Amino acid sequence: MIAYFNGSFLRKEEISISPDDRGFLFSDGVYEVVRAYGGKPFKMAEHMDRLARSLRETRIDFPGVAELAVAGAKLIARNGLETADSILYFQITRGVAPRKHAFPDPPVPATVMVLISPAPSSVEMREKGVAAILVPEFRWSRCDIKAIGLLGSVLAVQQAKEKGAEEALFVRDGVVTEGTHTNVLAVFGGNILTHPLGNFILPGVTRGVVLDICRKTGIAYKEQAFRGEELNRASEIMITGTNKEITPIVRLDGRPVGTGAPGPVTRRLQAAYSELVRG
């Protein structure tokens, strides 16, 4: 695959990253993931806005986000993926400097990378639904930043995998926040609830699209938190994300959710989402 690294297009295998890169040493960097459908990136502008915000919040100096979007689009063509579904991965770190915690002084150029790969199919998960578990939140308090330090998510999703589940949903002080790589929505008496934006969740682009669909189609929703134990009486639970799209959770902590099959609200949203991205 052809990738983009610090201003050049080259084969992914030719990328060489310094052991002194702050991304490698401190996870001092941010990232984005964009899915392209039939060669067209979906919601690129929204993802790039979030990337620019992550850079601002972490004070990483990289003014070239707009060029990165162009580089990403070029990678689709350069890799012959114009008619395929693909995943673009953008990463920017604070650059290469001797290992000291404080920002490099004088500043060094950011390390910038864009990778592309064919998109894995999410059809089966979307159709049949998946299992999830609840885990106590043990990440930091700036989950609104799409930071590359994902050890908390790695450990939680591994726990899920070892219990035969696909996703772990974090519970902070009793409240369900989000998944390791997804946002969470639950249906209570016909009303969708999802955790409000703030520093405890990533402002998911897919979450935004889904709430937009709700507004346009008259599906009732509230950005209101719910507790872990309340999920026992949710008729439907779904997770949303660039890769997972809208995936139903049909088992939670080993118990069926609702009827144990994807529910009607989830199906409606999936159909509308599919129309948007593939229609």
Ligand SMILES: Cc1ncc(COP(=O)(O)O)c(C=O)c1O
């Ligand atoms: C922690 C977290 N929450 C939510 C999401 C969903 O965000 P998006 O819909 O923008 O992919 C992600 C995506 O990777 C994530 O890592």
